[in-house]
Every structure is written in C-alpha cells, then in structure tokens.
Amino acid sequence: MPRGLASCLVSDLTLTPVDARTIFPFPLNGAIASCNGGGDCLLVGGNFIVTDKPADILLAELPPIVHIRNESDKTAMRWSLERMREELRAPQPGGVLVAQQLAYMMLVQGLRLHLTEGLRGRVGWLFALSDKQMSAAITCMHDEPAHDWTVEELGQRVGMSRSTFALRFKETVGVSPVEYLTRWRMLQAADIMAKTSDSISEIAQSLGYQSASAFTKAFKEIMGCSPRQYRRGQNSVSPALARAKLLEDDRALL
Numbered sequence: 001m002p003r004g005l006a007s008c009l010v011s012d013l014t015l016t017p018v019d020a021r022t023i024f025p026f027p028l029n030g031a032i033a034s035c036n037g038g039g040d041c042l043l044v045g046g047n048f049i050v051t052d053k054p055a056d057i058l059l060a061e062l063p064p065i066v067h068i069r070n071e072s073d074k075t076a077m078r079w080s081l082e083r084m085r086e087e088l089r090a091p092q093p094g095g096v097l098v099a100q101q102l103a104y105m106m107l108v109q110g111l112r113l114h115l116t117e118g119l120r121g122r123v124g125w126l127f128a129l130s131d132k133q134m135s136a137a138i139t140c141m142h143d144e145p146a147h148d149w150t151v152e153e154l155g156q157r158v159g160m161s162r163s164t165f166a167l168r169f170k171e172t173v174g175v176s177p178v179e180y181l182t183r184w185r186m187l188q189a190a191d192i193m194a195k196t197s198d199s200i201s202e203i204a205q206s207l208g209y210q211s212a213s214a215f216t217k218a219f220k221e222i223m224g225c226s227p228r229q230y231r232r233g234q235n236s237v238s239p240a241l242a243r244a245k246l247l248e249d250d251r252a253l254l
Contacts, residue, residue: 133158146208186222
C-alpha cells in the first residue's frame with residue numbers, strides 16, 4: 001500500500017505482463033474504462049496523500065498489501081466498491097464527495113483487517129493502538145507532547161503500575177515510553193520548523209525542553225542532523241535522509 005511497488009494481476013503466472021497504460025487511458029480522473037467489453041474482474045485504483053512528519057510513523061507500519069479473505073469482510077468491501085462505481089457512472093450533485101468518503105471507508109476497513117489479522121505477536125505503534133491501555137498512553141503523549149511525562153504518571157493514567165506499564169509498552173510498541181515520546185516530539189519539531197520561522201529555543205520550549213542544547217541533542221539523535229541543519233537543508237545528512245533513517249528505525253520494530 002504505501003511503497004508504490006509495481007504489481008501484476010494475472011490469471012496465469014507464465015503469461016507475459018502487459019503494461020496497463022497500453023490498455024487504459026491514464027489518468028482516468030474518476031472515469032470508468034473497460035477492456036474487451038468488461039468481465040468478472042473489477043479494478044479500482046486511487047491514492048491517499050498523507051502529509052506532515054507524524055504521518056511517517058503510520059506509513060512506516062503499513063503493509064505492502066492487505067488480502068481480504070473472510071467472506072463477510074469481502075461483502076462489506078464489495079458494497080463500498082459497488083456504491084462508488086454507481087456514483088462514478090451516474091454523476092449526481094455531491095457525487096465526488098460521496099466517492100471520496102467511500103474511499104476513506106475502504107481504507108479504514110483494510111487497516112482494521114490488517115490489525116485484526118496481525119495482532120498476535122506483532123510489535124509497533126499501529127498495533128499498539130488496538131490495546132486500549134497502550135492507546136490511551138500514546139494519546140496522552142500525542143495530545144500533550146510538552147508535558148513532562150514520566151513512566152509512572154503514564155502508568156497511572158492507564159491504571160497500571162510503573163514497572164508493568166513500562167514492560168507492556170516496550171513489548172507492544174517496540175520502544176520505551178520515553179523513547180517514543182522523544183520521537184514524537186522530534187517529528188512535531190520538524191513540522192514546526194517546516195511551517196514557521198520560530199526560533200530553535202522557542203520550538204524547544206514548546207515541546208517541553210528547558211534548554212535549546214538538550215533539544216538539539218535529542219533532535220540530532222533522532223533525525224540525524226541538527227535542527228539548524230535540518231531547517232537549512234544544507235547538511236551532509238539531508239532532511240530526506242534523516243526522515244528515511246527514522247522510517248528505517250520504525251520498520252525495524254515490525
């Protein structure tokens with residue numbers, strides 16, 4: 001799903017693939033095209049644009065593909081597909097909005113199935129969201145990144161002892177609560193630097209750091225370069241490579 005990998009749809013693996021662009025006009029821009037008069041196979045293509053640095057956490061944990069096997073799940077997805085096809089075939093006022101919402105529904109359905117099938121033994125932020133207590137702790141950190149969170153306080157928020165919470169969080173998310181909070185703060189910092197002209201000291205203070213030096217040290221450890229280098233984009237480790245390093249660390253948790 002998130003990698004942009006090429007794929008083939010075949011009835012026989014020995015057949016020579018044909019580039020879809022030689023069959024269908026691209027881009028379709030919401031239109032419907034058929035091949036050889038149509039048949040039993042229906043393809044629906046689309047993409048979601050996810051912006052801002054925090055999205056990197058989600059993209060790092062999405063699977064390359066979600067295979068829907070259960071018949072009841074297929075029925076739910078099929079309903080969304082059929083309804084979308086009708087909206088595109090017979091345009092009506094608000095049809096584009098309806099089609100967009102159906103696309104969101106299918107994305108959420110796919111992610112839910114991925115979580116349900118992969119909960120056992122899987123580690124990472126996405127799977128942790130299915131754990132009510134771990135999800136509550138993550139929400140606390142996301143909502144108030146500047147708060148001076150401690151493992152003990154987070155444990156109290158979710159009704160667990162300090163030691164039990166710390167162990168459970170590490171087993172579920174793959175990193176300690178403090179490590180997770182630091183990563184989240186640095187992603188927030190990267191967004192602030194990209195969107196504002198706030199000084200490094202102001203950004204550090206807004207994220208709970210008492211000194212710019214402590215913030216700079218944490219930022220460099222996570223992002224691979226200093227805040228000033230990241231903002232200028234003139235560092236030896238470019239912002240793109242810094243983000244790639246963060247994604248690589250996140251994928252290692254899977």
